[in-house]
Amino acid sequence: MAHFPHIKIQQEDFDLSTEIARLREGHADIGAVVSFVGTVRDINEGDDVAVLELEHYPGMTEKALEKIRLEAHERWALESSVIIHRIGKMYPTDQIVLVAVSSRHRENAFYASHFIMDYLKTNAPFWKKETLPNGEERWVDARLSDKDAEKRWK
């Protein structure tokens, strides 16, 4: 399988400052770094959420994310980028995903990070299962609004 140094799928948490320092290393012409962190909300569709479990499709996930990342680099003048997505069990307020992009000028980093997140939401093979406080489990439904968000970039 190909090596994707800018894509990480992992169970463990990540530290934002550490990842951003890594992203910026060796790029003294960076003027802007935009980062997105997705976190577990304690409520979804009106119900309290106790546990969120993330499943993915190993192999396809890395390929799909690298494709999205490279497309962002084709569309905008970027210096560097990284995508980290956690898998396994997570709890409210936990970090789930990091998308970070650096560029010389801010506009490119803002657009590219937003684009990567919108595409990740609809194209990367991850699935969320929620456990409610009473123990009931349910798969999270895909949102139509995520499909609309993706369409904006076409």
Place this chain on the structure above:
Amino acid sequence: MAHFPHIKIQQEDFDLSTEIARLREGHADIGAVVSFVGTVRDINEGDDVAVLELEHYPGMTEKALEKIRLEAHERWALESSVIIHRIGKMYPTDQIVLVAVSSRHRENAFYASHFIMDYLKTNAPFWKKETLPNGEERWVDARLSDKDAEKRWK
């Protein structure tokens, strides 16, 4: 002078993870955190830059930034936000500014952070002076593209 807990003007550096943890504290319904970090580039207008010095207008700066921050909260459904801007002498790769915004859904945080940066660039009373490697000092010119960026949000 009014107290602006979400606006900080300081000489010292900031740690991204620490500031984001502070931003998220007590908000378990946050699903998205977007942060922008502006950094000192080692080149500007084709010349190497050795030192960047940031001057500001104490009193007006805080008032202008708080006005921009509150306007972002009026325009988008946000959970919390913070603006940190450093002043004094900085060097290539140093962090200059942090804008971080949290919200339930990602779109609001992306738009609001971009908006705050675009308005900060043209409305907050900061001025940059560069020192070149030969010791020459020059004030950085305002960019027309920053005025255009602001207009997009009207």
Place this chain on the structure above:
Amino acid sequence: MMVNVLYFASFREMLGKADEQLPATHGDVQSLIAELATRGDNWKQALLDNQNLQIAVNHDVASRDTRIQAGDEVAFFPPVTGG
């Protein structure tokens, strides 16, 4: 001369299976689905009657028309919900 078939998330639970090897006798995804749908109502609902069925062949997004051959990996799953 087999294809590897994978099922993810709610599909894995509904079909009671995460993966299986099947003979590579299907020219495209559509014909593989047609055969799987004969196994029972849950298979028919998940794969044949499902407008939201997502398909990947060899880790790339695919469709019912995508050709498959021996050694391919075919995956079926519901719309993704990461991020």
Place this chain on the structure above:
Amino acid sequence: MMVNVLYFASFREMLGKADEQLPATHGDVQSLIAELATRGDNWKQALLDNQNLQIAVNHDVASRDTRIQAGDEVAFFPPVTGG
């Protein structure tokens, strides 16, 4: 019965002054500028002839038409370049 006048960045260097107290005899910013411009060419260029002049009164963005009175703080500066 004074106004406090401030000069920032390149203005401070060009005018050789960071701040000063002036009698509050000017009805608006325009008339204050007119008086300051009589001090010499650098003052005229920075304040009177400068299409990019930025003005603040009491920490709010202002214009040449803004009224001023005793106790006000008036600031002159070039376009901002933070961030």
